[in-house]
Amino acid sequence: MQNIISGYGLGLRTEHYADFLADSERLRQRVDWLEVISENYMVPGGKPLYMLDQIRRDFPMVMHGVSLSIGGTAPIDVEYLRHLKVLIERIEPAWISDHLCWTGTDGLNLHDLLPMPYTERALRHLVERISQVQEFLGRKILLENVSSYVTYRADEMSEWEFIAALLQRSGCDLLLDVNNIYVSSVNHGFNPQHFIDAIPATHVRQIHLAGHENHGSYIIDTHDHPVCDAVWDLYAYTVRRLGAVPTMIERDDNIPPLNELLDELDTVRRTAMQNLPLQVGHA
Amino acid sequence: MKPVATLQDVFQGAVLAGDRAPGLFVREGLNEIGGFDLYINAYRARLAAALKDNYPVLHLALGDDLFDQLASAYIEQRPSRYRSIRWFGDGLREFIDQNPELLPHPALADLASMDWALRAAFDAANADVCRTEDLAAILPQDWPLMRFTLHPSVNLLELNWRIGPIWHALNQDADAVTEQPDALDHTLLVWRQELECKWRSLEIAEALALRAVVRGESFAEICEVLAALDSDLTESDPSMLAASLLSQWLSDGLLVKLTAFI
Numbered sequence: 001m002q003n004i005i006s007g008y009g010l011g012l013r014t015e016h017y018a019d020f021l022a023d024s025e026r027l028r029q030r031v032d033w034l035e036v037i038s039e040n041y042m043v044p045g046g047k048p049l050y051m052l053d054q055i056r057r058d059f060p061m062v063m064h065g066v067s068l069s070i071g072g073t074a075p076i077d078v079e080y081l082r083h084l085k086v087l088i089e090r091i092e093p094a095w096i097s098d099h100l101c102w103t104g105t106d107g108l109n110l111h112d113l114l115p116m117p118y119t120e121r122a123l124r125h126l127v128e129r130i131s132q133v134q135e136f137l138g139r140k141i142l143l144e145n146v147s148s149y150v151t152y153r154a155d156e157m158s159e160w161e162f163i164a165a166l167l168q169r170s171g172c173d174l175l176l177d178v179n180n181i182y183v184s185s186v187n188h189g190f191n192p193q194h195f196i197d198a199i200p201a202t203h204v205r206q207i208h209l210a211g212h213e214n215h216g217s218y219i220i221d222t223h224d225h226p227v228c229d230a231v232w233d234l235y236a237y238t239v240r241r242l243g244a245v246p247t248m249i250e251r252d253d254n255i256p257p258l259n260e261l262l263d264e265l266d267t268v269r270r271t272a273m274q275n276l277p278l279q280v281g282h283a
Numbered sequence: 284m285k286p287v288a289t290l291q292d293v294f295q296g297a298v299l300a301g302d303r304a305p306g307l308f309v310r311e312g313l314n315e316i317g318g319f320d321l322y323i324n325a326y327r328a329r330l331a332a333a334l335k336d337n338y339p340v341l342h343l344a345l346g347d348d349l350f351d352q353l354a355s356a357y358i359e360q361r362p363s364r365y366r367s368i369r370w371f372g373d374g375l376r377e378f379i380d381q382n383p384e385l386l387p388h389p390a391l392a393d394l395a396s397m398d399w400a401l402r403a404a405f406d407a408a409n410a411d412v413c414r415t416e417d418l419a420a421i422l423p424q425d426w427p428l429m430r431f432t433l434h435p436s437v438n439l440l441e442l443n444w445r446i447g448p449i450w451h452a453l454n455q456d457a458d459a460v461t462e463q464p465d466a467l468d469h470t471l472l473v474w475r476q477e478l479e480c481k482w483r484s485l486e487i488a489e490a491l492a493l494r495a496v497v498r499g500e501s502f503a504e505i506c507e508v509l510a511a512l513d514s515d516l517t518e519s520d521p522s523m524l525a526a527s528l529l530s531q532w533l534s535d536g537l538l539v540k541l542t543a544f545i
Contacts, residue, residue, distance in 0.1 A: 044435070046475060049406075071287070109362075109363045110363075111371075149317065150308045150311075155309075218321075
């Protein structure tokens with residue numbers, strides 16, 4: 001299977017392995033590509049890799065990691081990168097991504113996507129590490145904006161100024177998570193459209209959509225609900241602003257039957273088509 | 284301007300200690316909920332969920348409350364050092380042995396070993412397995428010096444309790460009421476055949492023979508191990524018994540394809 005990513009995708013989850021194996025021809029009409037969580041397949045063997053190999057034959061794929069800790073301050077974990085490279089060589093993804101965050105320090109891993117301080121010093125730190133990782137892997141990486149629940153006193157700029165500067169200085173690309181922008185905009189009280197407006201369009205290679213848990217005064221990024229109306233509106237705005245960018249739905253908990261996600265993916269497709277600027281073709 | 288490393292040390296220390304006001308954040312201490320406390324809670328919840336994934340039957344046996352107590356104690360004492368959360372919980376059996384009061388019955392420690400071994404078998408390395416026709420190609424004079432290699436998923440657990448019945452009962456019905464297990468020192472074989480994880484309790488002869496394979500001993504040496512067994516424990520002569528064990532191992536997919544003789 002060639003690996004050209006365009007259109008609309010889903011995150012591959014174990015709950016849907018059987019569907020993708022049994023019905024790949026029909027599913028190819030409704031899912032253009034799949035994203036896999038890298039760490040789930042950075043294992044010695046057995047069922048995960050077997051399933052991955054089978055499904056990869058029928059679908060273009062991208063890889064999405066959760067533990068690179070690009071913003072961490074311990075030296076880059078070369079052993080992790082080596083394992084990542086083995087998986088890259090196995091499935092030849094169109095691109096790989098991880099998160100603009102740190103996950104732990106002092107040899108520990110909190111297994112969370114922890115926010116960076118938006119400072120000049122953090123920018124310099126990230127630019128240096130992104131360069132190391134891209135050099136080791138021999139390819140450009142995408143980083144995803146994360147949801148956050150705290151604002152550092154140390155911050156010197158907004159998250160969108162920080163990200164725009166990072167993309168320009170490091171040369172890496174962005175996996176724009178529209179849900180995360182919305183979650184953070186409610187938690188921190190900013191206008192999410194200002195975030196979208198500040199992002200350099202040429203660096204946005206992929207978009208994530210997801211559901212969350214709304215607690216009124218704050219929102220938790222849980223990926224356990226369908227995409228909500230406010231995020232659909234923000235996605236429509238994003239498409240008007242950025243044009244056609246490959247977009248997918250992430251669902252990590254309370255995972256429904258695949259058909260429900262396919263219907264939701266049709267809504268992504270419809271929303272994008274209705275909002276694409278006329279001069280831009282299909283994603 | 285604080286160095287990034289200092290800020291991260293303080294952040295992580297506060298998550299581990301459950302300190303809601305580490306002095307890093309705007310509006311710190313003003314949020315009733317929905318700020319830094321979300322990181323503190325999510326950390327514990329995520330690691331506890333990983334332990335439940337890795338120890339599914341122990342979780343069923345203990346129930347939510349007791350499992351959560353065990354998980355909290357473990358998370359407190361042994362924070363994760365792994366890149367992937369898949370490996371979190373590797374020290375749980377050792378931790379239980381050091382803190383036996385965390386379990387209502389000592390047999391549940393064996394259940395923890397079994398869960399972890401099955402989880403390890405699930406994604407252990409692949410290897411081509413040895414088939415009957417591969418053995419048929421061995422010349423009679425080569426047999427005594429033949430050495431075999433076990434599939435990478437094979438694990439031999441030394442257990443003290445007969446936990447098979449609890450495992451079966453809880454897998455069939457998560458709410459099953461189970462009998463207290465009997466004390467029984469034995470070896471449990473855990474492995475993966477094709478994509479399916481399997482286990483069975485071993486008789487002494489088979490356990491000793493498999494241990495000999497692990498030590499890299501030859502077929503002749505395996506026969507010697509069997510010959511040294513108390514005759515009460517074995518019914519057939521050693522070479523017949525070794526042949527029948529080999530046949531069982533072949534049909535179970537326990538042996539790796541032979542790459543070269545001797």
